[in-house]
Amino acid sequence: MKSVGSTPSGKPRLTTSAMIASIAAEGQRTRPAPFGHALVELARSREDVLGMTADLGKYTDLHIFAQAFPDRYYQMGMAEQLLFGAASGLAAEGFMPFATTYAVFASRRAYDFIHQTIAEEDRNVKIACALPGLTSGYGPSHQAAEDLALFRAMPNMTVIDPCDAHEIEQIVPAIAAHRGPVYMRLLRGQVPLVLDGYNYRFELGKAALLRDGADILIISSGIMTMRALEAAQSLQDDRVNAAVLHVPTIKPLDTETILREAGKPGRLVVVAENHTVIGGLGEAVAALLMRAGVHPAFRQIGLPDEFLAAGALPTLHDRYGVSTAEVTRQIKEWLR
Amino acid sequence: MGTPTLANAPTLAQRARNIRRNALLMGEVQGQGYIAQALDIADVLAVAYFHAMRFRAEDPAWEGRDRFLLSNGHYAIALYAALIEAGIIPEAELETYGFDESRLPMSGMASYTPGMEMSGGSLGLGLGIAVGMALGLKRKRSASRIFTLFSDGELDEGSKWEAIMSAAHHQLDNLIAIIDVNNQQADGPSKQMLGFEPLVDKLEAFGWFVRRIDGNDLDAVVGAFDAAMAHPEPKPRMIVADTLMGKGVPFLEQREKNHFIRVEPHEWQLALSALNVGEQP
Numbered sequence: 001m002k003s004v005g006s007t008p009s010g011k012p013r014l015t016t017s018a019m020i021a022s023i024a025a026e027g028q029r030t031r032p033a034p035f036g037h038a039l040v041e042l043a044r045s046r047e048d049v050l051g052m053t054a055d056l057g058k059y060t061d062l063h064i065f066a067q068a069f070p071d072r073y074y075q076m077g078m079a080e081q082l083l084f085g086a087a088s089g090l091a092a093e094g095f096m097p098f099a100t101t102y103a104v105f106a107s108r109r110a111y112d113f114i115h116q117t118i119a120e121e122d123r124n125v126k127i128a129c130a131l132p133g134l135t136s137g138y139g140p141s142h143q144a145a146e147d148l149a150l151f152r153a154m155p156n157m158t159v160i161d162p163c164d165a166h167e168i169e170q171i172v173p174a175i176a177a178h179r180g181p182v183y184m185r186l187l188r189g190q191v192p193l194v195l196d197g198y199n200y201r202f203e204l205g206k207a208a209l210l211r212d213g214a215d216i217l218i219i220s221s222g223i224m225t226m227r228a229l230e231a232a233q234s235l236q237d238d239r240v241n242a243a244v245l246h247v248p249t250i251k252p253l254d255t256e257t258i259l260r261e262a263g264k265p266g267r268l269v270v271v272a273e274n275h276t277v278i279g280g281l282g283e284a285v286a287a288l289l290m291r292a293g294v295h296p297a298f299r300q301i302g303l304p305d306e307f308l309a310a311g312a313l314p315t316l317h318d319r320y321g322v323s324t325a326e327v328t329r330q331i332k333e334w335l336r
Numbered sequence: 337m338g339t340p341t342l343a344n345a346p347t348l349a350q351r352a353r354n355i356r357r358n359a360l361l362m363g364e365v366q367g368q369g370y371i372a373q374a375l376d377i378a379d380v381l382a383v384a385y386f387h388a389m390r391f392r393a394e395d396p397a398w399e400g401r402d403r404f405l406l407s408n409g410h411y412a413i414a415l416y417a418a419l420i421e422a423g424i425i426p427e428a429e430l431e432t433y434g435f436d437e438s439r440l441p442m443s444g445m446a447s448y449t450p451g452m453e454m455s456g457g458s459l460g461l462g463l464g465i466a467v468g469m470a471l472g473l474k475r476k477r478s479a480s481r482i483f484t485l486f487s488d489g490e491l492d493e494g495s496k497w498e499a500i501m502s503a504a505h506h507q508l509d510n511l512i513a514i515i516d517v518n519n520q521q522a523d524g525p526s527k528q529m530l531g532f533e534p535l536v537d538k539l540e541a542f543g544w545f546v547r548r549i550d551g552n553d554l555d556a557v558v559g560a561f562d563a564a565m566a567h568p569e570p571k572p573r574m575i576v577a578d579t580l581m582g583k584g585v586p587f588l589e590q591r592e593k594n595h596f597i598r599v600e601p602h603e604w605q606l607a608l609s610a611l612n613v614g615e616q617p
Contacts, residue, residue, distance in 0.1 A: 074471065077505075079498035082464045086502070089468020092453070093476065097468075112458050113495070117465055120455050121446050 014312030022190050023135050023223060023313065030190040031165035035128060036064025038172035039098060043069055046176060050090060052076055052099045054083040060100035060130045061188040080110040087125045088117035096124050096176065103129035103144030103185060111150060118181050119156045125181050132161065132185035132222065133274030134303055134320060139310035145303045149279025151183040152251050158204070159251040160184040161222035161274075161281070165191035167248060170202035178204055185222060194226045200246075207254040209261065213241030216268045216331060217261055217296075221247050221281050224272040224301070230324040231331060240335060243267070250281055258285060259292050268334060269296040274322060277302035299334055301327055348554050351421060352382035356584050356611050358417035362433035362440070363597075364604040369434075369442070372594040374414035376518050376552070376579035377485070381418040383557045384483055384514075388565065393423035396450040400480060403469055405453050407462020407486035408516075412444035415452070424451040460493025462486050463513060467499050470508040470572075481510045481565075489521035491532040503572035504543030511572040512564045516551065518579045520595050535576055544574045551577025585610045 024030045043049040043065065051057075051065040055078040066073040074090075076083045080101055087097040106114065106129045118125045129147070136142040151159045158178065162168050162185060175182045198210045210225070211232060218228040225246045232242035245261050247254065262269050262285070269289075271282040282300040289295065303320050317323035321330060346354070359374035385391070389402040406415045416433065419425045425439070432438035439448050445455040454465050466484040473480050490496055503511055517535070519526045527533065539546045545567045549556040557577065564573035582588030585607045588597065599607065 081495035082498035085464020086468030093472025
């Protein structure tokens with residue numbers, strides 16, 4: 001985003017700066033197009049890998065693959081129903097298509113096509129979708145606040161919400177090694193680099209305790225793990241020790257690790273996600289705990305059940321409580 | 337194989353009559369069903385399975401087979417009737433149609449039935465999958481072809497038009513689509529729901545090779561399939577088949593509301609007899 005002039009309060013006035021605003025903070029370490037490069041790497045050793053998109057190759061980092069393997073790239077036009085139907089057909093013939101679009105178009109526009117042609121027939125299609133949750137200031141048309149709820153509800157579907165570039169690079173070969181349909185949220189462009197500092201390795205279906213702490217357990221996925229780690233750092237200054245459990249695989253959920261960590265007594269459990277508080281990781285964890293008879297104090301951080309505003313991402317993340325400052329503030333309030 | 341070589345092999349007319357008979361017998365098991373559609377499309381299915389397509393009855397997943405994608409899943413009863421006639425499904429399973437644990441559910445699903453290549457049910461799915469399969473066959477340099485059947489009502493679905501544009505864009509000359517124009521959908525005549533004519537002009541303008549025929553005239557159907565398969569240009573091929581709901585059973589042909597038919601118990605025998613009288617080869 002860029003600032004234009006200033007508001008009467010003296011704060012810089014932020015603009016939406018198009019839908020491709022980067023989620024990386026200024027000065028943050030990043031890596032360009034991790035998905036595109038990882039897919040090229042994968043395709044070198046697997047000839048069945050294909051790339052497909054619906055007029056969003058450049059905006060899902062698939063153009064990197066298209067340049068490396070032009071004859072294995074299918075531009076299907078701005079037609080998401082066709083994109084997923086055709087991906088199913090190619091999978092039926094033995095290929096492994098990676099199909100990309102924005103998360104809103106896969107989850108909302110093409111849901112039935114993914115349900116019937118891919119999931120019901122258990123076809124080996126990998127769906128990678130940009131602009132997950134609130135990562136665009138473009139308004140509800142481009143804000144995929146419901147995608148995890150929708151794809152969690154779909155039988156056969158594996159659902160993944162990665163945190164950073166380091167993780168995306170590992171997810172690509174991991175989901176290729178898994179036979180079956182996968183929906184993964186995609187961070188594209190200059191993608192933050194966070195987890196390499198935590199000796200982290202992605203494992204499909206596994207949660208990872210990134211840091212331990214006695215006062216609070218933050219269970220998080222996607223970019224909210226980055227926020228949780230930053231919040232934990234800042235809470236430390238107030239002598240609050242926060243553990244952070246990263247859960248990149250939303251389905252199937254790593255119930256064992258979540259129950260083990262949430263079952264440790266005396267900690268407030270907070271689930272943080274870049275998704276509506278309805279039907280995502282928070283409610284999945286809540287249901288798991290209830291079914292298992294584990295009853296810690298429990299709070300949710302997530303997007304409200306409303307159509308979100310258009311605007312600059314930092315403004316919106318603050319307004320809807322998912323910025324690092326807001327995550328920290330809410331936790332402090334709950335601990336008072 | 338699809339093309340019988342024996343001198344005493346059944347004629348296409350006999351095949352079509354057997355497909356109609358199988359569908360009526362399954363309809364009788366449930367007392368109801370999409371019978372009128374099965375009767376109208378039986379001639380097209382007879383030509384597809386016993387004149388045009390390559391398949392192995394004992395190995396329905398044989399890699400070299402031609403694929404048949406039933407987009408309109410509610411026509412499953414018609415395709416089961418053809419798959420039984422083709423020997424892919426044992427005739428004994430006819431009795432199980434629509435019952436619990438049957439491989440023959442009311443709506444066609446790939447996960448249930450040998451010879452079913454896709455799961456339909458919601459409409460407008462088939463042609464998109466067909467595009468992907470046709471692209472996949474080309475990648476594999478396979479000589480197999482995709483045949484796909486859908487109904488005129490499915491033209492209401494926007495996804496059909498996405499796929500129609502795509503198949504022409506990708507020059508899918510290994511794709512042969514058949515539209516069953518019986519002018520009947522759930523709420524009434526298709527043309528009154530959402531007008532789709534002039535169909536041939538539209539499809540040709542979209543870059544397809546098109547043949548429009550009387551879909552209940554066996555010679556015309558054979559001619560259209562032959563023309564579609566032999567056409568030299570790198571275009572997808574469409575056979576527009578105008579058909580008559582209930583074809584072959586006069587009292588069903590004359591029913592006004594025949595999208596989903598309930599037949600009284602005594603009428604099934606009448607229908608089967610009408611078939612034998614009306615369609616002696």
